[in-house]
Amino acid sequence: xxxxxxxxxxxxxxxxxxxxxxxxxxxxxxxxxxxxxxxxxxxxxxxxxxxxxxxxxxxxxxxxxxxxxxxxxxxxxxxxxxxxxxxxxxxxxxxxxxxxxxxxxxxxxxxxxxxxxxxxxxxxxxxxxxxxxxxxxxxxxxxxxxxxxxxxxxxxxxxxxxxxxxxxxxxxxxxxxxxxxxxxxxxxxxx
Amino acid sequence: xxxxxxxxxxxxxxxxxxxxxxxxxxxxxxxxxxxxxxxxxxxxxxxxxxxxxxxxxxxxxxxxxxxxxxxxxxxxxxxxxxxxxxxxxxxxxxxxxxxxxxxxxxxxxxxxxxxxxxxxxxxxxxxxxxxxxxxxxxxxxxxxxxxxxxxxxxxx
Numbered sequence: 542x543x544x545x546x547x548x549x550x551x552x553x554x555x556x557x558x559x560x561x562x563x564x565x566x567x568x569x570x571x572x573x574x575x576x577x578x579x580x581x582x583x584x585x586x587x588x589x590x591x592x593x594x595x596x597x598x599x600x601x602x603x604x605x606x607x608x609x610x611x612x613x614x615x616x617x618x619x620x621x622x623x624x625x626x627x628x629x630x631x632x633x634x635x636x637x638x639x640x641x642x643x644x645x646x647x648x649x650x651x652x653x654x655x656x657x658x659x660x661x662x663x664x665x666x667x668x669x670x671x672x673x674x675x676x677x678x679x680x681x682x683x684x685x686x687x688x689x690x691x692x693x694x695x696x697x698x699x700x701x702x703x704x705x706x707x708x709x710x711x712x713x714x715x716x717x718x719x720x721x722x723x724x725x726x727x728x729x730x731x732x
Numbered sequence: 733x734x735x736x737x738x739x740x741x742x743x744x745x746x747x748x749x750x751x752x753x754x755x756x757x758x759x760x761x762x763x764x765x766x767x768x769x770x771x772x773x774x775x776x777x778x779x780x781x782x783x784x785x786x787x788x789x790x791x792x793x794x795x796x797x798x799x800x801x802x803x804x805x806x807x808x809x810x811x812x813x814x815x816x817x818x819x820x821x822x823x824x825x826x827x828x829x830x831x832x833x834x835x836x837x838x839x840x841x842x843x844x845x846x847x848x849x850x851x852x853x854x855x856x857x858x859x860x861x862x863x864x865x866x867x868x869x870x871x872x873x874x875x876x877x878x879x880x881x882x883x884x885x886x887x888x
Contacts, residue, residue: 587846591853592853594846595850595853602857605858605876641839642839642840655840
């Protein structure tokens with residue numbers, strides 16, 4: 542078995558993605574020709590995402606599968622893949638922003654339900670998210686520095702998603718007048 | 733032709749098969765969307781999709797087509813469709829769909845595939861998982877015993 546060239550750490554390559562990696566290493570294409578499609582460690586990322594969807598309680602015995610699974614399950618990268626974005630409560634129901642989607646978390650063993658795409662927030666970090674009435678507010682945050690190390694742009698934007706409507710849609714509302722940039726926390730105040 | 737002329741793009745799979753699809757369908761992939769924005773919209777756009785074979789790409793586009801017109805369907809309908817779509821994919825196709833959705837940045841499909849793989853892993857014994865994914869057990873009996881002991885310790 543050869544060591545995959547593109548894997549960031551060959552110890553954590555999961556065997557069931559070996560096939561993908563082989564495909565990767567066989568291909569000689571230039572990154573420029575395909576709009577930067579080439580991403581190192583793609584297969585590993587995919588594998589982590591799959592493992593991250595397995596409930597945490599199953600992890601200990603999954604370590605027994607083989608060495609690379611054990612390594613993967615003990616690696617901090619898995620926790621990165623698990624990491625979900627901010628959460629907001631709307632009418633007693635939890636919503637999370639993860640992987641560019643707003644998901645409604647359901648009770649019991651039911652899978653999360655996708656409410657809306659939130660891909661425009663993927664480049665945004667440090668924003669606040671709060672549920673208010675029937676809506677989710679995404680407030681402030683920063684864009685950047687990005688792969689090219691551009692300057693960090695501070696935002697005062699406020700976007701609202703009407704989650705409880707039939708067709709949830711994002712719309713911008715009046716921006717913040719005084720604040721901009723990273724939001725450390727949001728709270729609903731009753732004065 | 734009746735109505736507005738639809739903007740089309742041509743996607744070329746790794747084995748050289750051309751797929752002509754509506755722009756809105758192709759734009760389900762963030763990668764293609766960005767590529768179109770950066771390159772400016774030409775009359776005839778050809779986008780090579782390396783690493784994705786024609787079989788996989790046609791399946792990916794089936795997903796994109798459904799989701800491009802998601803607003804026309806009831807919420808449950810699209811969920812049901814997703815379930816059926818991923819159910820009929822065998823393990824090989826699932827690998828390729830995951831890889832394609834990652835490299836083409838189709839988050840919804842990626843999520844769908846990852847969940848499917850997770851559901852395959854869930855509730856199975858280590859031996860069953862090895863059989864499913866064709867994995868060789870590379871632990872010695874002593875190492876296995878040690879991990880088991882460690883697990884016990886975790887639970888106490």
